[in-house]
Amino acid sequence: MGTRVLIVEDEEPLSLLLRYNLEAEGYDVDTVARGDDAEIRLRELVPDLVLLDWMLPGLSGIELCRRIRSRQETERLPVIMLTARGEETERVRGLATGADDYVVKPFSVPELLARVRALLRRAKPSHVANLLTAGDIELDRETRRVRRSSRELHLGPTEFRLLEFLMQSPGRVFSREQLLDGVWGHDVYIDERTVDVHVGRLRKAINRPRKPDPIRTVRGAGYAFDETFARD
Numbered sequence: 001m002g003t004r005v006l007i008v009e010d011e012e013p014l015s016l017l018l019r020y021n022l023e024a025e026g027y028d029v030d031t032v033a034r035g036d037d038a039e040i041r042l043r044e045l046v047p048d049l050v051l052l053d054w055m056l057p058g059l060s061g062i063e064l065c066r067r068i069r070s071r072q073e074t075e076r077l078p079v080i081m082l083t084a085r086g087e088e089t090e091r092v093r094g095l096a097t098g099a100d101d102y103v104v105k106p107f108s109v110p111e112l113l114a115r116v117r118a119l120l121r122r123a124k125p126s127h128v129a130n131l132l133t134a135g136d137i138e139l140d141r142e143t144r145r146v147r148r149s150s151r152e153l154h155l156g157p158t159e160f161r162l163l164e165f166l167m168q169s170p171g172r173v174f175s176r177e178q179l180l181d182g183v184w185g186h187d188v189y190i191d192e193r194t195v196d197v198h199v200g201r202l203r204k205a206i207n208r209p210r211k212p213d214p215i216r217t218v219r220g221a222g223y224a225f226d227e228t229f230a231r232d
């Protein structure tokens with residue numbers, strides 16, 4: 001069984017966006033749009049983490065969070081609050097209610113995903129692998145280091161995130177648009193050719209003479225991390 005994330009959010013486009021991105025990272029995702037429905041769902045099955053909107057029909061996020069903390073089964077359940085209210089007093093109130101973290105809308109998806117990982121790591125260290133490995137390539141999320149054949153490679157922050165994103169789903173082909181969403185964030189406007197530029201830089205940083213190129217260009221589709229590159 002994978003790591004389960006429950007999204008409680010009544011804005012459907014946001015809920016879908018979060019589901020898509022979390023599933024791309026390998027989480028099992030469940031969504032509900034109402035606070036009272038979320039409470040029922042939590043009685044049926046306790047997930048590993050909850051993304052909880054503040055303003056919800058049925059039962060507010062604040063009240064739901066309070067109830068989550070007051071039940072023994074969920075008192076330690078990691079909760080990230082999502083809210084449009086960014087004022088310091090509201091932030092304090094959200095955390096005082098028992099949320100573990102707090103993200104103000106509009107937020108960048110990669111940032112939220114990083115917070116999800118960090119919180120899961122704190123809650124249950126086994127849930128998130130810090131080290132991604134494929135063939136002779138090692139990517140350490142904690143120290144932000146990448147090695148190939150035990151030699152350290154120097155990647156820019158964008159190339160690091162791009163490699164991390166591709167290595168998370170070996171073999172899967174991502175379009176340039178999907179890479180933009182996953183690596184740069186959904187609300188950022190960047191030309192799709194930027195992806196090609198960064199893939200070029202990534203290749204330059206990780207490839208060595210006589211070593212196979214792990215990044216596969218799929219014509220007309222996009223890019224993939226080639227899970228077979230190390231098998232020959």
Ligand code: CA
Pocket residue numbers: 009010011053054055056
């Ligand atoms: Ca809402």
